[in-house]
Amino acid sequence: MGLLESIHEPSDLRSLDSVQLAELAEEIRRQMISVVSVNGGHLAPNLGVVELTLALHRAFVTPKDKIVWDVGHQTYVHKLLTGRLAAFKTLRQFNGLSGFPKRSESEYDFFGTGHSSTSISAAVGFAQARDLLHEKYHVVAVIGDGAMTGGMAYEALNYAGQTEMNLIVVLNDNEMSIAPNVGAISSYLNRLRTDPRYDKRKADVEYLLKRIPRIGNKVAKAAEKAKDGLKYLLVPGLWFEELGFTYLGPIDGHNLGLLEQVFEQAKQKKGPVLVHVLTRKGKGYLPAEQNPDVFHGVGPFDRETGEVFKGITPPTYTQVFGETLCALAREDEKIVAITAAMPGGTGLNQFAREFPQRFFDVGIAEQHAVTFAAGLAFGGLKPVVAIYSTFYQRAYDQVLHDVCLQKAPVVLAIDRAGVVGDDGPTHHGVFDISFLRVIPNLTFMAAKDENELRHMLFTAFRLDGPVALRYPRSAGQGVALEPELREIPYGKGEVLREGKDLTLISAGPLVYTCLAAAQELRQRGWEAAVINLRFLRPLDEELIIHYARQTKRLITVEDHILDGGMGSAVLEVLADRGVTDVRVERLGYEDFVDQGPIAVLQQSRGLSVKGILAAADRLLGQARTPRGSLHDLVRLKAR
Numbered sequence: 001m002g003l004l005e006s007i008h009e010p011s012d013l014r015s016l017d018s019v020q021l022a023e024l025a026e027e028i029r030r031q032m033i034s035v036v037s038v039n040g041g042h043l044a045p046n047l048g049v050v051e052l053t054l055a056l057h058r059a060f061v062t063p064k065d066k067i068v069w070d071v072g073h074q075t076y077v078h079k080l081l082t083g084r085l086a087a088f089k090t091l092r093q094f095n096g097l098s099g100f101p102k103r104s105e106s107e108y109d110f111f112g113t114g115h116s117s118t119s120i121s122a123a124v125g126f127a128q129a130r131d132l133l134h135e136k137y138h139v140v141a142v143i144g145d146g147a148m149t150g151g152m153a154y155e156a157l158n159y160a161g162q163t164e165m166n167l168i169v170v171l172n173d174n175e176m177s178i179a180p181n182v183g184a185i186s187s188y189l190n191r192l193r194t195d196p197r198y199d200k201r202k203a204d205v206e207y208l209l210k211r212i213p214r215i216g217n218k219v220a221k222a223a224e225k226a227k228d229g230l231k232y233l234l235v236p237g238l239w240f241e242e243l244g245f246t247y248l249g250p251i252d253g254h255n256l257g258l259l260e261q262v263f264e265q266a267k268q269k270k271g272p273v274l275v276h277v278l279t280r281k282g283k284g285y286l287p288a289e290q291n292p293d294v295f296h297g298v299g300p301f302d303r304e305t306g307e308v309f310k311g312i313t314p315p316t317y318t319q320v321f322g323e324t325l326c327a328l329a330r331e332d333e334k335i336v337a338i339t340a341a342m343p344g345g346t347g348l349n350q351f352a353r354e355f356p357q358r359f360f361d362v363g364i365a366e367q368h369a370v371t372f373a374a375g376l377a378f379g380g381l382k383p384v385v386a387i388y389s390t391f392y393q394r395a396y397d398q399v400l401h402d403v404c405l406q407k408a409p410v411v412l413a414i415d416r417a418g419v420v421g422d423d424g425p426t427h428h429g430v431f432d433i434s435f436l437r438v439i440p441n442l443t444f445m446a447a448k449d450e451n452e453l454r455h456m457l458f459t460a461f462r463l464d465g466p467v468a469l470r471y472p473r474s475a476g477q478g479v480a481l482e483p484e485l486r487e488i489p490y491g492k493g494e495v496l497r498e499g500k501d502l503t504l505i506s507a508g509p510l511v512y513t514c515l516a517a518a519q520e521l522r523q524r525g526w527e528a529a530v531i532n533l534r535f536l537r538p539l540d541e542e543l544i545i546h547y548a549r550q551t552k553r554l555i556t557v558e559d560h561i562l563d564g565g566m567g568s569a570v571l572e573v574l575a576d577r578g579v580t581d582v583r584v585e586r587l588g589y590e591d592f593v594d595q596g597p598i599a600v601l602q603q604s605r606g607l608s609v610k611g612i613l614a615a616a617d618r619l620l621g622q623a624r625t626p627r628g629s630l631h632d633l634v635r636l637k638a639r
């Protein structure tokens with residue numbers, strides 16, 4: 001039996017000596033490499049925090065003390081130490097362990113995450129609650145240098161720094177976000193890390209400063225100034241100190257003994273403390289150390305060689321987006337691109353290489369990214385902001401207030417729209433239709449395949465106003481690319497198939513599933529029309545009304561939550577236009593969606609040929625269903 005199997009809860013760690021702890025760290029790394037090489041996952045971030053997590057769980061007494069992880073993609077070690085070793089092989093699988101902390105999964109997961117830069121706010125909340133309720137425990141936020149580029153982190157530091165609350169923030173600095181970290185704070189951390197002057201311990205400096213003799217008023221003032229200057233030169237982390245935090249560090253995040261010592265020191269301090277820890281992303285597995293960006297979130301790979309398995313699939317929508325954008329940018333030098341810390345994930349690497357002056361990585365700062373784009377647009381450029389659907393949730397007011405209200409010609413590229421698979425509920429892009437389709441001035445399109453994506457991007461730059469364009473995480477349809485880009489007729493859906501018995505309505509790749517279902521229906525003697533809406537705003541109302549009247553039965557199919565989604569938009573049109581003698585089935589999600597393979601998740605809600613056939617049976621067989629009937633909607637409205 002290995003050491004890891006003897007750890008059922010964090011208290012089991014306390015009896016281990018340093019040799020055993022080093023052995024345990026090795027076992028943990030092996031375990032993570034083994035499981036992630038099969039399931040995929042966030043390997044490099046976790047390899048980098050093995051010693052840090054061990055030290056935290058030895059220095060703090062969880063679950064009494066609360067550790068809040070930022071993003072949460074680095075909690076595999078934490079999971080292994082908190083009774084989840086047996087389940088670890090199910091990591092990120094359907095019905096398996098989540099890749100992120102989840103309150104429903106363990107009493108040791110104090111705060112659910114997936115989105116970045118929330119940990120300090122949540123920890124401040126815990127600390128405030130503790131103090132108001134006169135309880136006693138330590139609260140620790142663990143935040144990466146990438147997550148420290150997110151605005152929320154500063155809102156929380158700003159708040160905490162003015163309080164006297166006991167709170168420990170551990171800043172895990174590995175110089176990496178997913179890509180190399182960016183921004184002025186990152187440069188500041190780099191200076192702390194590398195400038196030999198900062199090796200001087202703060203205590204020594206303060207001792208020195210105290211020895212400057214007090215002499216006459218004027219001279220004393222000058223001396224004070226000189227002291228401040230000296231401090232700036234010599235005291236590490238002064239910026240954090242000035243914000244009201246005691247700064248400890250920078251310390252080697254792979255030295256377990258040192259980490260524990262510093263955490264003990266932090267526990268004794270009064271008020272907020274920031275511990276600056278230096279780690280190496282991917283530590284202990286050479287392929288991950290050498291390519292921390294590839295192994296940040298990686299699919300299955302050969303653990304001997306580190307080679308990532310790539311099946312033969314058509315290029316992804318993301319790749320097609322990136323390549324098309326480059327082609328357009330070659331013709332139009334006003335086109336500029338913005339990412340919020342995800343140049344690779346959003347397909348902008350090629351753009352960054354080809355047009356470095358026109359490419360902006362703003363860090364994990366979606367709000368800034370969108371408002372920055374509005375400024376660029378009004379300054380005369382043609383910005384595209386590529387952000388995952390789920391992270392656009394962060395920038396809602398910026399899209400509404402800064403872009404749409406002012407009609408800024410910004411292209412909002414909404415990658416990872418629809419369910420994304422193994423990352424699960426924190427990352428599925430299943431809300432953007434609901435929150436974007438209601439915003440005046442916005443043109444909102446969804447691409448059914450690679451060609452449509454290309455044409456829509458082309459169209460987006462020709463429209464003088466805000467445009468959102470949604471496309472999923474998956475491989476494309478594999479269609480042959482049309483060499484000529486053309487404009488998509490504004491606000492018009494397309495009829496892909498005629499039919500008199502019922503109408504299938506979709507937007508995005510599920511249009512192809514509708515076509516396959518229509519083919520099947522024909523075998524059964526039914527003719528289904530298939531409409532690709534293309535535009536979620538403005539909706540092609542005439543088209544919807546025409547086919548609703550013609551077929552009297554509609555099925556809406558969307559990779560999205562039902563509430564407020566595309567099907568809801570169709571129901572609104574019918575209700576507003578007084579078309580009440582139509583039966584409607586809406587297929588989509590009703591709740592937060594779990595993790596799992598995209599196809600499995602979609603099938604679970606009828607987003608498949610089989611699901612559409614079942615819905616068609618219900619409509620054609622005149623069986624009433626409890627959900628999605630227009631009659632129900634009209635009745636509700638009438639109440």
Ligand SMILES: Cc1ncc(C[n+]2csc(CCOP(=O)(O)OP(=O)(O)O)c2C)c(N)n1
Nearest residue numbers: 045114115116144145146147176177178341
């Ligand atoms: C709001 C938000 N935007 C983007 C992301 C995508 N993302 C996940 S981890 C990460 C980098 C985090 O870097 P850091 O905090 O330094 O952690 P590391 O992986 O280096 O340990 C990014 C950009 C996210 N999770 N949340």
Ligand SMILES: CC(=O)[C@@H](O)[C@H](O)COP(=O)(O)O
Nearest residue numbers: 071073114297345420423473
């Ligand atoms: C933790 C996080 O938010 C990212 O690492 C995310 O998991 C990336 O997702 P993709 O794999 O879809 O790029």
Ligand SMILES: [Mg+2]
Nearest residue numbers: 144145146176
């Ligand atoms: Mg980092």
